[in-house]
Amino acid sequence: MSGKRVLVIDDEETIQTVIQFGIKLTIGWQVLIASSGAEGIQTAQAEKPDVILLDVMLPDMDGIHILKALQAHAETKDIPVIFLTAQAQTADTPQLSDLGVKGMIPKPFNSLHLPEQISRILRW
Amino acid sequence: MQADRRHQQFELFSEVTLKIHQSLHLADILQTTVTEVQRVLQADRVLMYHLLPNGTGKTMSEVVLPGHPVLMDLEFPEEVFPQAYHHLYAQGRVRAIANVRDPAYGLADCLVEFVQQFGVKAKLIVPILQPLNGHSLEEAMANRRLWGLLIAHHCRSERQWLPWELEFMQQLATPITLALAQAQHLEHLEATVEARTRQLQEVNRNLQQEIAVCRQTEEALRQREAQLRLITDALPVLIAYVDSQQRYRFNNKAYQDWLGQSPELTYGQHLQKIWGRECYRRMQPRVEAALAGQVITYEDKIRLQSGLRLVEFSYIPHWNTDQTVQGFFELAKDITDCKASERIKDELISFISHELRTPLTALHSALKILATGCMGHLSTDGQKLLAIADQSTDRLLRLVNNVLDLQRIESGAFTMNPRICHAASLIQQAVEVMQPMAQHHGVTLVSQAEEIALWADADGILQTLTNLLSNAIKFSPPGGIVWLTATLLPPSEPLRHQPAHSPTLSSTATTGSVVVFRIRDSGPGIPPDQRERIFERFHQVDASRARKQGGSGLGLAICRKIVEQHNGKIWVESAPDGGSIFTFTVPTLVNIDLNQEKA
Numbered sequence: 243m244s245g246k247r248v249l250v251i252d253d254e255e256t257i258q259t260v261i262q263f264g265i266k267l268t269i270g271w272q273v274l275i276a277s278s279g280a281e282g283i284q285t286a287q288a289e290k291p292d293v294i295l296l297d298v299m300l301p302d303m304d305g306i307h308i309l310k311a312l313q314a315h316a317e318t319k320d321i322p323v324i325f326l327t328a329q330a331q332t333a334d335t336p337q338l339s340d341l342g343v344k345g346m347i348p349k350p351f352n353s354l355h356l357p358e359q360i361s362r363i364l365r366w
Numbered sequence: 367m368q369a370d371r372r373h374q375q376f377e378l379f380s381e382v383t384l385k386i387h388q389s390l391h392l393a394d395i396l397q398t399t400v401t402e403v404q405r406v407l408q409a410d411r412v413l414m415y416h417l418l419p420n421g422t423g424k425t426m427s428e429v430v431l432p433g434h435p436v437l438m439d440l441e442f443p444e445e446v447f448p449q450a451y452h453h454l455y456a457q458g459r460v461r462a463i464a465n466v467r468d469p470a471y472g473l474a475d476c477l478v479e480f481v482q483q484f485g486v487k488a489k490l491i492v493p494i495l496q497p498l499n500g501h502s503l504e505e506a507m508a509n510r511r512l513w514g515l516l517i518a519h520h521c522r523s524e525r526q527w528l529p530w531e532l533e534f535m536q537q538l539a540t541p542i543t544l545a546l547a548q549a550q551h552l553e554h555l556e557a558t559v560e561a562r563t564r565q566l567q568e569v570n571r572n573l574q575q576e577i578a579v580c581r582q583t584e585e586a587l588r589q590r591e592a593q594l595r596l597i598t599d600a601l602p603v604l605i606a607y608v609d610s611q612q613r614y615r616f617n618n619k620a621y622q623d624w625l626g627q628s629p630e631l632t633y634g635q636h637l638q639k640i641w642g643r644e645c646y647r648r649m650q651p652r653v654e655a656a657l658a659g660q661v662i663t664y665e666d667k668i669r670l671q672s673g674l675r676l677v678e679f680s681y682i683p684h685w686n687t688d689q690t691v692q693g694f695f696e697l698a699k700d701i702t703d704c705k706a707s708e709r710i711k712d713e714l715i716s717f718i719s720h721e722l723r724t725p726l727t728a729l730h731s732a733l734k735i736l737a738t739g740c741m742g743h744l745s746t747d748g749q750k751l752l753a754i755a756d757q758s759t760d761r762l763l764r765l766v767n768n769v770l771d772l773q774r775i776e777s778g779a780f781t782m783n784p785r786i787c788h789a790a791s792l793i794q795q796a797v798e799v800m801q802p803m804a805q806h807h808g809v810t811l812v813s814q815a816e817e818i819a820l821w822a823d824a825d826g827i828l829q830t831l832t833n834l835l836s837n838a839i840k841f842s843p844p845g846g847i848v849w850l851t852a853t854l855l856p857p858s859e860p861l862r863h864q865p866a867h868s869p870t871l872s873s874t875a876t877t878g879s880v881v882v883f884r885i886r887d888s889g890p891g892i893p894p895d896q897r898e899r900i901f902e903r904f905h906q907v908d909a910s911r912a913r914k915q916g917g918s919g920l921g922l923a924i925c926r927k928i929v930e931q932h933n934g935k936i937w938v939e940s941a942p943d944g945g946s947i948f949t950f951t952v953p954t955l956v957n958i959d960l961n962q963e964k965a
Contacts, residue, residue: 256725257724328720328723350727351730352730
C-alpha cells in the first residue's frame with residue numbers, strides 16, 4: 243500500500259490542499275496536483291500516477307472528455323480513474339463502469355478517509 | 367162605426383205592442399203596458415200585480431192619476447187574492463166589475479172594504495200567465511201558470527166596462543206573457559253565460575297563476591344559470607361538460623380565450639372538431655376511459671391562441687343513478703408557467719446544493735484534519751470551538767444532502783433501483799450505521815428481524831431506517847432503549863393501530879403480504895395533533911429542540927416519499943410508555959408488479 247502516487251485533477255485550491263493533507267497525514271502517498279483538464283492530461287502522461295482523482299466539473303472540459311482523452315493515449319489508458327463529484331449518488335450515473343471509470347467518491351467527503359476509500363475501490 | 371173602432375183598436379194594439387217590444391227589460395215592458403192601458407182606457411189607476419209564491423203579492427208597476435192613493439210599494443196580504451181564485455184566473459178568467467159593491471159581482475165584503483179604502487169603485491182584471499221553465503220559448507209558452515194580474519181601477523165613479531176595453535186588456539196580456547218568457551229565457555241565458563264566464567274566469571285565473579309560477583321558475587333558472595356562468599367565466603381554466611357522444615354541453619368563457627371559439631359555437635360540437643384531429647388522437651383513449659367511469663388526469667402540449675402551452679386535463683365521470691356514465695366534466699389548466707417556475711426552483715436548489723458541496727468538502731476535511739492534532743495541539747477552549755465548527759459542518763452537510771434527496775425524489779429525478787433484498791440484512795446494516803451515534807447518546811439499540819425477502823430499493827429503505835433510527839436516538843434520553851423490528855404481516859391480518867385518517871394502502875399492498883418495520887423509542891412522544899404533520903417538509907414538533915439536535919425538518923418527509931414510492935405507508939403512534947412508534951410497510955416480493963416498479 244505504500245509508495246503510491248495520486249494525481250488530483252481539480253480546479254479548487256481548497257480541495258487540492260485538504261486532499262494533500264488528508265493523504266499525507268494518514269498514509270503518506272505522493273500527491274500530484276493539476277488545476278485543469280489539459281494540465282491533468284499532461285501530468286498524467288508525464289508522471290504515470292497509480293490513480294487519478296478526477297473532478298467531474300472542470301472549467302475547461304468536463305470529466306467525461308478528460309477520461310476519454312486519457313483512455314485514448316497508450317501511456318495513460320491503463321491508469322485507474324475515480325470521479326470526484328458533487329452530483330449525487332449512484333442512481334444518477336449508472337453507467338460508470340461502461341465508461342471505464344473505477345469508481346466515484348461523492349462530495350462532500352472527509353479527506354482523511356480518502357486513502358481508505360481509494361484502496362477499497364481499487365482493491366489495493 | 368163598429369168597423370172604425372175595430373180598426374182603431376187594432377192600430378192602438380199594434381202601437382202598444384210595438385212600444386212594449388222596444389225593450390227587453392221586463393220592468394220597462396210592465397211600465398209601458400200600464401202607462402198605455404191607462405192612456406187608452408182613461409182609467410184612474412192601472413197596475414201590474416204580481417203574485418208571490420207565498421200567496422202574498424205586490425205591485426210591480428203602476429200609473430195613477432193625481433188625487434188617488436198610490437199602491438206601489440204596498441205589500442198585499444194573502445187574503446186580498448185568495449188561493450181559490452188562482453185556479454180560475456190560470457184558466458184565463460177575466461173580470462169586468464162595474465160596481466164593486468154590487469152583490470151581483472159576488473165580491474166578499476172584506477174585499478169590497480179593502481178596495482174601497484183606495485177609492486176603487488169599478489175594476490177590470492185580466493190574468494198574466496207565466497210560462498214555466500223550458501229550454502225553448504215555445505216549450506215555455508205551452509206550459510204556463512198564473513204570474514199576476516193586469517188591473518184597471520176606476521175611482522171617480524162606477525164604470526160599465528166596454529167589451530173592447532176588456533178585449534184590449536186581454537190582448538195586451540199576451541205580449542207580456544211572451545216578455546216574461548223572454549225575460550226568463552234571457553235570465554236563464556244570462557245565468558248560463560255568467561256561470562260560463564265564472565268558469566272561464568276561474569280557468570283564466572289558474573292559467574295566470576301557472577304562467578306566473580312558470581315565469582318565476584324560469585327567472586330563477588335564468589338567474590342560477592347566469593350565476594353559474596359568472597363563476598365559471600371568471601375562472602382562468604376550461605370548464606366543460608361533455609356528453610356520452612363526446613359532444614360539448616357546457617363551456618365556460620375560457621374556451622373563447624384559449625381556442626378563439628365562443629361557447630355558443632362550441633356547444634353541441636364533437637371534441638375532435640374543437641381540438642383538431644392530431645390533439646384528439648391523444649385525447650381519445652382518455653375520453654373513452656372517462657366515459658367508462660375512470661377519473662383521468664394527464665398533461666399534453668397544445669397549440670393555443672397564445673402559442674404552444676402545457677395543459678393539464680382532468681376528466682371526472684358523471685354517474686347516473688343507475689350506475690351508468692352519462693358524460694364527464696372536463697377541467698383543463700394551463701400549467702406552462704407553473705411547470706417552468708417549478709423547474710427553475712428545482713434547478714436553483716440543485717445548483718445551490720451542488721455549489722455548497724465543494725466548499726463544504728474543504729471545510730469538513732480541514733476541520734477533521736485539525737481535529738487529529740497533527741497540525742499542533744489546541745487549548746481546551748480551542749478544541750471546544752473546533753468541535754462546534756465540526757458539528758455545525760456536519761449539520762450543514764446533512765441539510766444539503768436532505769434538500770437534494772427530497773428535491774430529487776419530488777422532481778422524479780430519483781429512480782428507484784428495486785432488487786431483491788432481505789429485511790434482516792437491511793436491519794443489520796442500519797444498526798451498524800447508527801451504532802456509533804447510539805453509543806454517543808448513551809442509547810441502546812435492540813433489533814429483531816424475520817428473514818423476509820422484499821422487492822425494494824435497498825438504499826432507499828436503508829435511508830428510511832437510518833433516518834428513523836437517528837430521530838429515535840436523538841429523542842431518547844441517555845440510558846434509553848430504541849427497538850427496531852421487521853415482521854411479516856399476512857394479507858388477511860389488519861394492521862394494529864393503523865390510524866383511521868391514514869390513506870388506504872394501495873391495492874398492491876392491501877391484497878398481499880407486507881413487511882412491517884417498527885422503530886420504537888423511549889422519547890417524550892408526539893402530540894396526537896402533530897402525528898400527520900410531522901411528515902410534512904420543514905415541520906418540527908419542537909423547532910428549537912430540533913435545531914439543537916441538528917435536525918433539518920426534512921428527514922421524515924424523505925422517509926414518506928421513499929415509502930410511498932414502494933407503495934407502502936408510514937405513520938406514527940404512541941407507545942404505551944409514552945414513547946413513539948414509527949411504522950412503515952413495504953410489500954413483499956410476491957406482491958410487486960415488476961413492470962410497474964420498473965416504469
